[in-house]
Amino acid sequence: GENVEQHPSTLSVQEGDSAVIKCTYSDSASNYFPWYKQELGKRPQLIIDIRSNVGEKKDQRIAVTLNKTAKHFSLHITETQPEDSAVYFCAASYNNNDMRFGAGTRLTVKP
Amino acid sequence: GAGVSQSPSNKVTEKGKDVELRCDPISGHTALYWYRQSLGQGLEFLIYFQGNSAPDKSGLPSDRFSAERTGGSVSTLTIQRTQQEDSAVYLCASSATWGRAGANVLTFGAGSRLTVL
Numbered sequence: 001g002e003n004v005e006q007h008p009s010t011l012s013v014q015e016g017d018s019a020v021i022k023c024t025y026s027d028s029a030s031n032y033f034p035w036y037k038q039e040l041g042k043r044p045q046l047i048i049d050i051r052s053n054v055g056e057k058k059d060q061r062i063a064v065t066l067n068k069t070a071k072h073f074s075l076h077i078t079e080t081q082p083e084d085s086a087v088y089f090c091a092a093s094y095n096n097n098d099m100r101f102g103a104g105t106r107l108t109v110k111p
Numbered sequence: 112g113a114g115v116s117q118s119p120s121n122k123v124t125e126k127g128k129d130v131e132l133r134c135d136p137i138s139g140h141t142a143l144y145w146y147r148q149s150l151g152q153g154l155e156f157l158i159y160f161q162g163n164s165a166p167d168k169s170g171l172p173s174d175r176f177s178a179e180r181t182g183g184s185v186s187t188l189t190i191q192r193t194q195q196e197d198s199a200v201y202l203c204a205s206s207a208t209w210g211r212a213g214a215n216v217l218t219f220g221a222g223s224r225l226t227v228l
Contacts, residue, residue, distance in 0.1 A: 001156075001169055034215065043202065043219040044154070089154060095209040098167055099144065099217060103153035 002027040004092050006102025013080050014110050021105045023090035024072040030092040033066060033073045036101070038087045047088075048075070080109045113137075115220035117203050123226045124193055132188045132223045136205030143180055144217065145188050147172075149199040157201075160186065162208070193227045200224050 003026040013019050025033075034049035050057045050064045050073065057064050061080075066073040073092075077084055087106050093099040116135040124130050136143050145157040156170035160180040171177070175193075180186040190197055200222040207214040 001167070006153075032215065034217075036217075043221055044217075045219075046216050049215055096142070096206055096215055096217075097161060097209065098159050100156055101146070101154040106151075 001098060002030055002092050002100040004090060004100050004102040006090050006105060008105060009103065010106045010108075012108045012110060015080060015082060017080055019077045019080055019084070019107055019109075021075045021088055021090065021107070022072060023074070023092075023102050024070075025092040026071070027092070027094070028071065029094050032093050032096055033064070034091050034099075035062075035064060035075050036089045036091065038089065038104075040086070044089060077107075080107075082109050082111050085109045115203055115205055115218050117201075117220035117223050119223055120221060121224045121226075123228065125228050126195060127192055129189065129191045130193055130225060132190075132201050132225070134186045134188070134203030134205075134220060136184065136186070136203070137207075137218055138184075139207065140205035140218075141183065141208045142206045143186050144204045145178055145186070146202045146204065147199045148202055148222070154202065157188070190225075193225075195227050198225055198227045 006023045031052040036044040037047045038044040050066050061078050063076045087104045089104045090102040091099050118133045141162045143160040147155040158178045159167040175191045178188045202222045203220045204217040206217050
């Protein structure tokens with residue numbers, strides 16, 4: 001099955017700075033790469049996703065990039081705010097089947 | 112239903128006892144997942160059901176763990192002879208068939224917190 005590696009495990013940034021989280025995947029057949037955000041005590045929720053037919057996708061302050069050749073993808077958060085503090089999970093799958101998650105990154109945004 | 116429903120929300124049991132955790136997915140969702148999340152840790156894949164296909168059980172950590180999905184809807188995760196290391200939050204998620212509206216989103220339940228004393 002798919003194996004997803006994620007780093008860093010923890011990330012601390014100053015409010016207003018950018019944050020970058022990186023993931024690699026093992027299965028070249030994977031074509032769908034979502035990112036989930038889990039706030040303390042809550043369930044994970046989808047924040048952005050990308051499919052293998054595009055290299056980059058943006059939604060306001062967040063963006064995701066994908067390098068299919070290298071099998072890695074990244075989440076970029078600009079102008080970070082304290083409410084961005086959470087655990088972020090990357091994931092990979094083929095057509096949303098058999099979704100496997102990375103180990104998560106705990107992002108802390110310091111005011 | 113409006114969301115993924117899990118029960119019980121909290122379960123405290125003694126080592127060696129069996130437990131059953133239930134998941135009611137969103138009506139019509141063909142895909143159902145179980146994940147385990149230990150305190151402060153990631154989403155450990157346990158099992159995946161997709162329609163009538165044979166489930167992917169490759170994430171089950173031992174033969175004490177089993178899961179069923181009856182009628183393509185409700186799923187039960189059973190842990191036999193529980194151990195202290197089984198203590199975690201067990202999360203269920205469901206999604207629609209790929210190609211249908213919203214199929215890209217995994218909707219998670221609130222989880223079942225299991226504590227094994």
